Amino acid sequence: MGxxxxxxxxxxxxxxxxxxxxxxxxxxxxxPPIVVKSDTSVKLKPSQITHPSLTPLGYWAKPDQGPRLxxxxxxxxxxxxxxxxxxxxxxxxxxxxxDEVCRINSWERNQKQVHEFYDALRGIANQxxxxxxxxxxxxLNGPDVVVVTQNVDGLLEKAGAExxxxxxxRLDRLQCMACDSQWNVPWLYQASALPQKCxxxxxxxxxxxxxxxxxxxxxxxxxxxxxxFGLRPQDAVVVIGTAGSVLPLRLLLANCQANKWLLNKDPSxxxxxxxxxxxxxxxxxxxxxxxxxxxxxxxKTA
Numbered sequence: 001m002g003x004x005x006x007x008x009x010x011x012x013x014x015x016x017x018x019x020x021x022x023x024x025x026x027x028x029x030x031x032p033p034i035v036v037k038s039d040t041s042v043k044l045k046p047s048q049i050t051h052p053s054l055t056p057l058g059y060w061a062k063p064d065q066g067p068r069l070x071x072x073x074x075x076x077x078x079x080x081x082x083x084x085x086x087x088x089x090x091x092x093x094x095x096x097x098x099d100e101v102c103r104i105n106s107w108e109r110n111q112k113q114v115h116e117f118y119d120a121l122r123g124i125a126n127q128x129x130x131x132x133x134x135x136x137x138x139x140l141n142g143p144d145v146v147v148v149t150q151n152v153d154g155l156l157e158k159a160g161a162e163x164x165x166x167x168x169x170r171l172d173r174l175q176c177m178a179c180d181s182q183w184n185v186p187w188l189y190q191a192s193a194l195p196q197k198c199x200x201x202x203x204x205x206x207x208x209x210x211x212x213x214x215x216x217x218x219x220x221x222x223x224x225x226x227x228x229f230g231l232r233p234q235d236a237v238v239v240i241g242t243a244g245s246v247l248p249l250r251l252l253l254a255n256c257q258a259n260k261w262l263l264n265k266d267p268s269x270x271x272x273x274x275x276x277x278x279x280x281x282x283x284x285x286x287x288x289x290x291x292x293x294x295x296x297x298x299x300k301t302a
Contacts, residue, residue, distance in 0.1 A: 076241020
C-alpha cells in the first residue's frame with residue numbers, strides 16, 4: 001500500500017515539491033503510490049464524415065519531443081454535469097433493457113426501441129453543460145496532449161477540447177452498417193420518428209446510433225493502444241473517472257513507462273492503487289484543475 005496524505009493537502013503542490021527522479025526504475029522503487037481522499041425536431045442535412053483520426057500521432061511519433069500527456073476519461077468526468085450511466089440504474093436507464101438497446105447482436109430486431117433510447121440520451125446530453133473538469137482539460141489544447149474518452153456525450157468538445165479520441169463514438173452521429181458511412185445529426189434529432197434509410201447508399205434498416213455497442217469491435221482501440229505503448233518515462237498518463245471495467249487498463253498500463261496518475265471518486269478493484277505512481281480520490285471538478293496546474297509546471301521542467 002502507498003502512503004496516505006490527509007484531506008486538505010494539495011497533493012499536486014506536494015508532488016511538485018519532491019526531488020525530481022529521472023530514472024524511471026528509481027521512481028517506481030522509491031516513490032510509492034500516494035492515496036488521498038479529497039473534500040472536496042430538426043430536419044437532417046447529412047454530411048458524411050470519416051472515422052475520427054489520430055491527429056497528434058505524427059508529433060507523438062517523434063522521440064525527441066518534450067513531455068506528452070495522455071488523459072483517459074470515463075463516466076466520472078461527466079457525472080457532475082448530471083449524466084448517469086447504466087451502472088447507476090436510475091432514470092432513463094431503468095426504463096430499458098440494456099441487452100435490447102445496447103448490444104450489437106440484438107439492435108436490428110429492436111430498431112425502434114434502440115433509436116427511441118438514443119434519441120432520449122441525445123436530449124439529455126443536449127441539456128447538459130461541461131463542468132469544470134471538461135473546461136480544465138480543454139485549456140490544455142496542443143499537440144502534446146491527447147484526451148481519450150469512453151464517454152459519448154460530446155461535453156469535452158463543447159468545452160472546446162480539440163485532440164479528443166472518442167473511443168466509443170458520439171451520440172450526435174449515426175452510422176450505416178451497410179456502407180460504414182457516418183454522419184452528424186443535431187442533438188435534438190429524433191431518429192425514431194423517421195424511416196431509417198442511409199442517405200448515402202440508400203440501404204434501409206441498417207442505420208444505427210454512432211456509438212460502439214456491447215459486442216461490437218471498436219475501430220479506434222488499436223490507435224489508443226499505440227498511444228499507450230508509445231509513452232516514455234518523461235510522459236504522463238492520467239486516468240480520470242473510470243472503474244476500469246470496460247477498458248482493460250490494468251493490463252494496458254502494466255508496462256507503461258510514463259508517470260501514472262489515477263483521479264477517481266472512489267477506489268475500484270479493477271484499478272488497484274499499486275499500479276499507479278500517484279492516486280487521488282475525490283471529485284473530478286476539484287482534482288482535474290489541480291492536475292492541469294501540475295502538468296503546466298511539470299512540462300516546462302521535465
